[in-house]
Amino acid sequence: MTLTAETNDFSALAASRRSTRAFTDQEIPAEVLDAILADATAAPSWSNTRAFRVALATGERAQRLRERYGRLFDEEIEAHARKAADPDVVVPVPDGDYPVRKRYPDELRPAQIEVAKLLYGIYGVERGDIEGRNRVNRRNVTAFDAPVMGFVFVHEDMLPWSAMDAGLMLQTLFLSAKSRGVDSCPVGILATWRAPVDEEFEVPEGYTFITGFALGYADPDAPINAMRAPRPAIQLLEGK
Ligand SMILES: Cc1cc2nc3c(=O)[nH]c(=O)nc-3n(C[C@H](O)[C@H](O)[C@H](O)COP(=O)(O)O)c2cc1C
DSSP: OOOTTTTTTTHHHHHHBBBBBOOOOOOOOHHHHOOOOOOOOTOOOOOOOOOOEEEOHHHHHHHHHHHHHHHHHHHHHHHHHHHHHTTTTTOOOOOOOSSSOOOOOOGGGGHHHHHHHHHHHOOOOOOOHHHHHHHHHHHHHEEEEEEEEEEEEEEEEGHHHHHHHHHHHHHHHHHHHHTTTEEEEEEEEGGGGOOHHHHOOOOOOEEEEEEEEEEBOOOOOOOOGOOOOOOOOOOOOOOO
């Protein structure tokens, strides 16, 4: 028998994981979170170095982080607005370890534009509506108000392998979460700023902040959770 997404449990699980951008208030029970983290250890790793670290924020700590990130986001937008009237205004430069907002290579831009159109379309935000875009984008920095905010750090001397290991671990974690009814979203935008995580966690020397993520229970009534990003086939190279 050929296994399809309908008959293969793994295919069905993998297909059902979607980046989730609105969550209910429901907390993830500690034992569920522990089981998800235990499953994530099953990911392969370069020389088994596991050169990544994960920080999890819940409750008051997550709330502090949301407020801190929200302030940074707002300060930058306000500075841009003031600069429009006064060119001497200094817009704060984000202190992240990587340039999160860099321009994508031309061949990759159509995919980015397509997913952005889908996202803003669901929120009813028009192309030129900067305020609307800011309102939607701000939801990223609070990790969409998910009960668990995650932060992933990779050893800079083991790049690119440490980043690869972290990605493999994260997808294992997301699939384990999904199998337990817990939804997720990677939130790379959180890595725009570094100071908030340093204020809340002891990050070892040499570890750079690569991405955040959100974990929680999807809000079934939020239209944004009906978003379905395209899943084009893996591009296989032609043989010579
Ligand atoms: C490393 C990484 C960072 C991401 N950062 C964000 C983010 O900051 N905000 C967001 O809404 N989605 C983010 N995403 C989710 C992608 O937009 C999403 O995975 C893609 O559109 C495919 O959709 P799917 O996950 O629902 O299949 C990120 C994904 C990855 C892998």
